[in-house]
Amino acid sequence: MSRRSWLLLLAWCLMLGIGFAEVQSRLSISADLRLFMPTPHTEAQRLLVGSIGESPASRLQLLAISGPEPHELARISKALVAALGAASEFEWAANGEQAGPSIAERLLPYRYLITDSLDQRPLDESELAGALTDRAQDMSSPLAGMLEEWLPRDPTLETLHLISQWQPRKEPRRIDDVWFAADGRHTLLVVETRAAAFDPDGQTRALQRLQVEFARLRGAIPAVLTVSGSGYFSSLIKNRTQREATLFGTAATAALVLLMWLAYRQIRFALLGALPLLSAALAGLAAVGAIFESVHGITLAFGFTLIGVAQDYPMHVFSHLRVGERPAETAHGVWPPLRTGVASTCIAYLAFLLSGVTGLAQLACLTVTGLAVAAVTTRYVLPHVIGSVTKDSAQGAWLDRLNVRIDRLPRPYALLAIIPVACGAALFMSSQPFWQNDLSRLTPVPLDLLRRDAELRKELATPDLRYLLVVSGRDAQDALEQLENLDARLATAVRSGSIGSYDHPARYLPSIGRQLRRRAALPDAGALRDMLTAATVGLPFEAALFAPFVEDVARARELAPLALADLAGTPLALRISSGLFARDGRWLGIVSFYDVHDAAVLEQTLRGIPGATFLDLKAASEELIAVQRAHILRCLEFAALFLVAVIWLALRSASRVVRVLMPMVLTTLLIVTVLRASGVSLNLFHLISLVLAAGLGLDYALFFEHAAAHADEQRRTLHALLVCSLSTLLVFALLAFSTVPVLQAIGITVSLGVIGNFALALLLTRERRHSRAAP
């Protein structure tokens, strides 16, 4: 290598170092999965995207502790709740020992403003007489002991009425005052994390804290903690994806270096070959950093996978190196097909830039910039640092023999008919939907964990996660009033049996207007005393017994309506905040449902209420994904047309264009056929992988086509493409073994693509050398 080459190499490495430092200091990596959510269009979709991961309900994690001895489990449960209640990662923790929804002592007089039981029948003499007669009878009931405590202060039992209204209809059984599963084998807890469900890093921190506390409290007892909930899943997914990506990445890198050495027998090629790739990665990151505020972790992981094909570019140069030709000339020679391939691949990825999904736009930006930089550095910088060429790379008797043998293979033109027909048949006959719209199928949460989650939710009687009714108000009061107006319809839904029950914040905190009306209907102390005197005649109670009651009613008549602020720090505030919160300048009120039996009837019942939106989160997310995909497909159609135009410009011959496109089109159909025939529904990641595979196919075909019928050129091209396709296959075949469905989908699709494209480009695009291949 000349001094100039060394200097250039040094400068290149230096620039990469500076670029790395710069990118590292400036780039902020986000873990918010919502970057991968499409832009919402309908109100339901906006609510979906906006409330995912933000609503307190989604931050709930369900815990189960199992072990041999229930009393020990109960002890651990209690200690854990205390420890987590004090931990900064958690809002609160509950295990049933907390006095459910109760009214704080200081707020007790407010019960006459909160309760709905006096709305129909005002608190008058006959109402009171009826209540007191009931209480007298209660004195002979098994509940006498419990009711006596309340009697002097609350003869109409408003407190009990409210608490029983607020109680979940079903509660887990208790052992030692804490929740247990019905079989008594595990104790149950609910915690709310501070971190949003879709913040895997925050969730991971919370989880670690939880496990540390549990390990400490468990001591030597062989108790096992199980965690469940969307936050736990997001942390699980992220960590597993990261672990597998690192594992496969390391394995692939080692295998690549080995392959490069086997192919070129020179370790410097393996090292130099990494330079365009590193330049691509840094330039891509810098571009994303410059355009977007933060880059998503998935963009990084996935983007590097896509950029990985840039590893092929230097290989084309290396394989074509020969004694007597300067590397710069070699690079000049491989540039036309390389340039066309890179340009068309970039066009395909540009379609994702217009997808409207931030994460995908970032991905496109990273990939397009990266591939372009890799191509340019391969063409203009790499040749000048290679140094002297001492032998042809693509040499060897085996290569010649292989070359001849391939030439003798029959040309499978029949595939031109077979593959489209098979594809049509597979599409027609498959019973699975073509596209996978179900987001939960994409999540790599193992099925047994999902089943366990469903079980825990059932045990703990948590609200339905799929259906919600949402109102949007100018302020909290407006939202509360709207919620109150829904009660009649909701009661109809309960009566019709479409839901078991429902819950919303106005059940705990009525609107100011309603509270004022109730306050105005309360009798004054004098009138109440007279009523009591009359009502106790013939009953075993002295009227004077009820002095605390008279006092509470008198106090209620003076109270300002209960406001959200008055409830701060009480269990009621928690209940309310999960269903009443401000977002984008509006206040949202959420009605949640329990035991949804018939969603269709429920939707029918709740249809057409002004200002209220019935949300089917699953349907909304599926619709969102379908709309999004239609948009991306349209972009890809345009990209395909544009791509053909670019290839036409480069080759300027219809037959050449057809020969170049054939393997790519057939392989894409083949992949779809294989996936469909094996019952796989396609998702966004399949789509991206198909584009990646198509880009590879185009590259292969362009190079084989470029080599024309020259024997030496064909041998070198075969060498280059063997190295390229083997290295790509290696990386993606490894991914196909991943347990993360997304990685697996990419791995399988691209592996199929590499095999199909290489074989078809070799057999359909490469020209036969009739002179030598003739029998």
Added chain:
Amino acid sequence: MIANPAHSLGIEELEAKLVRKPPVVTPFVDYRFSHVLKVPVRSSGTLEYREDEALVRTVTSPFREQAEVMGEEVQIRRGERPERRVSLQRVPQLRVLLGSFRAMLDGHVSQLSQDFNVVLADQPGRWALTLRPLDARLARYLDRIEVHGTADRPHCLEVVEPDGDATLTFLETPPDERISARPVLESLCRGVTPEKTGHER
């Protein structure tokens, strides 16, 4: 209560005598004494231990009510009203009472000593079983349960709360309806006064 060692009736012996195989139905008369009441409230009806192990308490006078305890839930139906369901977890005192009642019917009196200080007083012609809760939290609701009986029959249950409120449940010999004085009713329950006002069934 003073135990009589010379004439000792063991708890095991008693529990064997008390065992009843469901279904069992027995009439009862209840008196409730409470600080919130001017006069004790009297009610009567039947207690039933059903084959499905549910305990049913049916009041027929002075009003109609049925309370059914099945598992951890009490269902109370009174007149035409919608039934009231209460989890026993919310009414610990009732839960304990029912638990001890069930234990007696099932012949598990000796097991009660896990939760209670159990004293059996055996006197000629009658016996009394006193249960005092060991758990401090339970002791806030319940001072003691006394069961008075002769031979293999419990006659009367006395449940006393720490504030002095009490319930007397007569199973065999209902007192005259005109009696309302607590000391007299207590004596009748304990079977210590001559039966000048009681009338045999």
